[in-house]
Amino acid sequence: MVKVLCVLYDDPVGGYPSLYARPDLPVLEAYPDGQRLPTPRAVDFTPGTLLGSVSGELGLRGFLESGGHSLVVTSDKDGAESVFDRELPDTDVVISQPFWPAYLTAERIAKAPKLKLAITAGIGSDHVDLDAAIAHGITVAEVTYCNSVSVAEHVVMMILSLVRNYLPSHQWVRSGGWNIADCVERSYDLEGMAVGTVAAGRIGLGVLRRLAPFGVKLHYTDRHRLPTDVERDLGLTFHPTTRDLVPVCDVVTINAPLHPETEGLFDDALIATMKRGAYLINTARAKICDRDAVVRALESGQLAGYAGDVWFPQPPAADHPWRTMPHHGMTPHISGSSLSAQARYAAGTREILECWLENRPIRDEYLIVQGGALAGVGAHSYTAGNATTGAPG
CATH class of the missing domain: 3.40.50.720 (NAD(P)-binding Rossmann-like Domain)
Structure with a gap:
């Protein structure tokens, strides 16, 4: 059985929503280039709901606990006393979003001897030190094209x-x-x-x-x-x-x-x-x-x-x-976390977990690092030995 540590952003100030602006989402058949949408065996969530915050849990709790696995969900990710740092040493799988990244630096990876899989629920795995992941044999995957x-x-x-x-x-x-x-x-x-x-x-x-x-x-x-x-x-x-x-x-x-x-x-x-x-x-x-x-x-x-x-x-x-600079149009990191995108990256995260837990191949287009080397889309986007440090700034 494995321990999954999932870092998500906080719930809305007014509490987790019980009602949404729209009752459903359009049904897509494929991505624009023909790539398949995420194909997990099942999902335990309603598309169009808030899955990316702490209470949404990416819709993973029922799936993981029914298999005897444990799921820890937190938004507390920064500093040595954070929930993330306290839970990391005996964690097998880390899930994080680019919008609220849990920075997997070389120092953190060194303190996580059981860590075998780092999933980005979204696109962009630069919050992970990819060279350290390569050195420690950690698989890094993301839900390519989801948002x-x-x-x-x-x-x-x-x-x-x-x-x-x-x-x-x-x-x-x-x-x-x-x-x-x-x-x-x-x-x-x-x-x-x-x-x-x-x-x-x-x-x-x-x-x-x-x-x-x-x-x-x-x-x-x-x-x-x-x-x-x-x-x-x-x-x-x-x-x-x-x-x-x-x-x-x-x-x-x-x-x-x-x-x-x-x-x-x-x-x-x-x-x-x-x-x-x-x-x-x-x-x-x-x-x-x-x-x-x-x-x-x-x-x-x-x-x-x-x-x-x-x-x-x-x-x-x-x-x-x-x-406060003049003439800006800044937003929090929300461009890839619309409710539409959340349904796709939650489903893709579950697909990656299903494959990894069942020892089935993870889709090549989801892979960033595998087997001690850049793999899949990661080999297209990064250069080994000169990848990312996973550091916040």
């Missing part, structure tokens, strides 16, 4: 919110005003602008597809160039590097994984090469951007706006400068 569309939709929302100056305009209404001039003095049409994505994987390509009907000029850079027919159909311009991409774009959206090659990429020097008054969107990982360089660029006007939902560490301190 890629969710994040792509969030990116489009943030682009429009910044360019059209939506958030300040909404605030005028809330405060009782009708200040049209104040609202429109920073409002522009997206049409005709050049929009570029740093990385064009599932999320980046999803953003490009959704923006194509807006009459924009689309650009991208990626380690792996897209097929010619995709470039032709979407009218894409490819750039070999980020440094080639950003000077020509009015809007840049970051959709790359965090690793040493991307950490700190958007610093003062790179931002200085962007068009003055460009917009920067980051729903990937906060450490891809230099925190203070972003603040300086907004204050100087080099950037007209910055939006994202990724911070470091997560959650950020109350005095984090991104909370």
Whole structure:
């Protein structure tokens, strides 16, 4: 029998919901590229309910306890006295979400001799020290594609919110005003602008597809160039590097994984090469951007706006400068945790657990590390010996 330690974010301030805005979810047949949706043997939850918070438990308790396994669920994840640290030494499986990451550093992994499986309920396993996982023979898996569309939709929302100056305009209404001039003095049409994505994987390509009907000029850079027919159909311009991409774009959206090659990429020097008054969107990982360089660029006007939902560490301190910098559209890390996405990543987490407990192969597209090496999608996204440290900041 195994012990599963699951780290989830806190319940709503008003308590776990008993009623939801919508009674159900649309039924999807497959992901846009044809990949199968999660296929567990069964689920013990109602799709469309709040599964990602502590009381939701990812719908796993009944399944695990019926098999004689134990499940510990907590939101207390930071510091040596946290529930996470106290429970970790005799844990076999850790489950965490990118939105409320339990940072599995090399130090924590060294204190968890029984740990054999680390699951990301979502996408992005940079909160795990992948090199340490490789060294200790720990399998790392995530629910690939489960919330890629969710994040792509969030990116489009943030682009429009910044360019059209939506958030300040909404605030005028809330405060009782009708200040049209104040609202429109920073409002522009997206049409005709050049929009570029740093990385064009599932999320980046999803953003490009959704923006194509807006009459924009689309650009991208990626380690792996897209097929010619995709470039032709979407009218894409490819750039070999980020440094080639950003000077020509009015809007840049970051959709790359965090690793040493991307950490700190958007610093003062790179931002200085962007068009003055460009917009920067980051729903990937906060450490891809230099925190203070972003603040300086907004204050100087080099950037007209910055939006994202990724911070470091997560959650950020109350005095984090991104909370109060000008012309921002920041949210908590929610882009991939819609109720729709939660149903998929909860089901995918159970599928991974079923496979691991029954000694069946975990889908290749879910694997990041296995058998002491990068595997599956992890081998595509990371470089062994230069992966991630799992550190919060």
